[in-house]
Amino acid sequence: MNFSTSECIKKYPITKIDTHTHTYFSFDCAEHGNTPDKMCAAAVKAGLDAIVLTDHVEVNSEAEGIYTPFYYEERRRQCEAARDKYKDSLDVYIGIELGQAIHYPGLAETIVKNGAFDYVIGSVHNTRGDQDFYYMDFSKVGYDEVIRLIGKYFDEYYEMTRLPYVDQCAHLTYPLRYLRQAGLDADILLWEDKIIKILKSVIDGGKVLELNTNCLRHGIELPDDLVLEMYRSYGGELVRIGSDAHYERDTAADFDRAKQTIDKVYGGKIL
Numbered sequence: 001m002n003f004s005t006s007e008c009i010k011k012y013p014i015t016k017i018d019t020h021t022h023t024y025f026s027f028d029c030a031e032h033g034n035t036p037d038k039m040c041a042a043a044v045k046a047g048l049d050a051i052v053l054t055d056h057v058e059v060n061s062e063a064e065g066i067y068t069p070f071y072y073e074e075r076r077r078q079c080e081a082a083r084d085k086y087k088d089s090l091d092v093y094i095g096i097e098l099g100q101a102i103h104y105p106g107l108a109e110t111i112v113k114n115g116a117f118d119y120v121i122g123s124v125h126n127t128r129g130d131q132d133f134y135y136m137d138f139s140k141v142g143y144d145e146v147i148r149l150i151g152k153y154f155d156e157y158y159e160m161t162r163l164p165y166v167d168q169c170a171h172l173t174y175p176l177r178y179l180r181q182a183g184l185d186a187d188i189l190l191w192e193d194k195i196i197k198i199l200k201s202v203i204d205g206g207k208v209l210e211l212n213t214n215c216l217r218h219g220i221e222l223p224d225d226l227v228l229e230m231y232r233s234y235g236g237e238l239v240r241i242g243s244d245a246h247y248e249r250d251t252a253a254d255f256d257r258a259k260q261t262i263d264k265v266y267g268g269k270i271l
């Protein structure tokens with residue numbers, strides 16, 4: 001990776017870089033028309049200094065052919081063209097959001113090595129043998145099973161944080177987002193031990209903890225402030241905001257809200 005974590009953290013004020021964005025090269029944006037060029041234009045319009053384009057590479061999909069294939073070369077060509085076009089007003093980093101890397105660690109390593117990405121976000125969207133939480137119908141899953149699945153999620157998330165090439169750990173509270181959308185809830189402290197283990201690993205690995213604003217656009221408040229407080233209590237300071245925009249209009253969305261949360265936890269002293 002050329003775009004070192006420390007550079008990412010120190011070079012830009014926290015609200016001036018969107019570290020997690022998608023273009024139409026992501027399988028779930030194919031129909032959105034959000035080319036790299038358009039995403040960069042949106043970033044300039046939003047007043048950002050930098051954007052990291054982090055299209056989905058779901059490693060289990062690459063291995064099992066679940067989603068449409070990832071067009072590495074054409075995507076790089078368009079991202080580089082955008083980087084060049086906007087170079088006077090925006091720093092453009094070509095990253096990926098790597099999902100389920102631990103399911104196929106050899107393949108994941110090859111993808112990262114061959115892709116020569118500036119930045120790698122690590123994600124867990126589904127646990128081994130289970131479907132993406134996004135597609136899960138929680139109303140049909142019993143409470144005990146929900147608790148077990150989310151516990152399994154945090155275990156796999158911990159494994160992901162151990163991967164040396166991961167720069168940023170994405171949306172730690174991901175399953176809770178969909179649980180709440182289904183009108184259900186669970187106290188995140190049920191998994192406190194697992195979360196502490198994750199946060200310590202993120203800190204020890206010098207990785208960035210992501211504050212993801214996607215849920216706010218769907219009216220879902222997550223216990224991210226609680227997680228951030230735990231992270232801070234163990235000495236964590238590398239926090240970055242990611243809009244997780246899947247449309248141009250969502251670039252840098254709700255950064256003010258996320259910054260308020262960060263300021264609340266860090267007393268306005270971070271970054």
Ligand SMILES: [Zn+2]
Pocket residue numbers: 097123125170171
């Ligand atoms: Zn994700």
Ligand SMILES: [Zn+2]
Pocket residue numbers: 020022097244
């Ligand atoms: Zn994403």
